[in-house]
Amino acid sequence: MKNERKITQGPIREKARTMKKLVNAVGSILRKNGYTGLSGYAIAKHAKVDRKLIYAYFGSVDKLIEAYIKKTDFWTPDTNAQVKEILENPRKRGAEDLKALLINQMRAVHGNRDLQQTLLWELAEKNKVLTRVSEEREFLGERLFPFIEDDFNDSGLDLRAILAILISGTYYSALHAANNGSTFCGIDMNGPEGKQRFENALRQMVELCYEKVK
Template sequence: MNTKPRKIVSGEIRDKEKTMLKLINAVGEIIKTEGYTALGVNKIAKKAEVNKKLIYRYFDNNVNNLIETYVKAKDYWIGLSENMEDILMQADVDHGKELLKSILNRQLTFFYTAEEMQKIIIWEISEKNKMIKDVSFKREEFGEEIFKLIGPYFENADTDIRSLLALQVAGVYYMVLQAKANGNTFCGVDINEPNGMERVLKALDKITDLVYKDAEDNLKNKANAALDKAAY
């Protein structure tokens, strides 16, 4: 009797990968068209046109693992964390000013077009959910890596970069969600129009410039105060 374990051939691996991709894409389609409340094993399997048993087989017996895989693959901040080497190089220049401008501008343009992520952020702020909380924690981990790079400069300058960036990021989320949900202007600015979008992108850059200017001025004032003290 042959007791050797059966070898998994390449065709089976390809079939598994193809099925997993179909399931992941099905999650996105349901979120986009029906919202996160419609997610369930039966509906995902039907949308993907696969047996629901495969969800449990390929995602460790938990449909939330499938949903989390999709969310992490689509999340802007988690996607950025995969390019930390490039980010580290950019942060060495001008204490990360141009890096932050790029990150914030891309956050706005990405989030504006990412319907699934808009639904996911609404989900995140609408109810307590361990899976969504874990995704949020992954974003925070990436944020901490950025703050490790730029934080010391602002700490020395007594500029609260964390709170300032939090307001910018949150503002992007709200302006997009409000514009997409109601099509209304916010403070007279309509980001559904190219001119309105351009105004907000420029405003994000301007805020970043002002934050760095504030830090620079504070550091100069500290240095001058130290020189004056040493002169006496």
């Protein structure tokens, strides 16, 4: 029985290692050559595995690329412990939860080059994989909004539009800092002081919204 278990676990471990190599290869190619360099042949060559394994383990090149994008995305339960906790413990959430989400998102996008690359890709090309991931992200948002929207009913504040501005502003500030390197509104987002100012501003804007509805 002991030997049998080893035989069973060996192929499973090897499959997991190969899948990880393929997913990582997508990121390496994307960073080096951009999204135009993503092909089944290039990914398999970089991962040093048989191209047939892409289809055996993921079903298609698109599904492999989708697996990579989801691994880098901030707004998924698989990669975000806070999102997972909110979904698993459905209850009303307040200002502190919202501030934590926005600040963690800011830190993630500023500190993760892979996430920055996928965001740039989303802006640069209309792609069915990116569209599908974006739609799933929106579906997840619809599951999260009910936990924070009650405080803003009949308040006159359009919470969703406010969050859209804050989230998209966070994305842009990170992409601008990483790819341009210059200041934005006189703030250096590549330095700790600039990032701290941005975090403080996120806290202030959330607090202003909650003060408005008290």
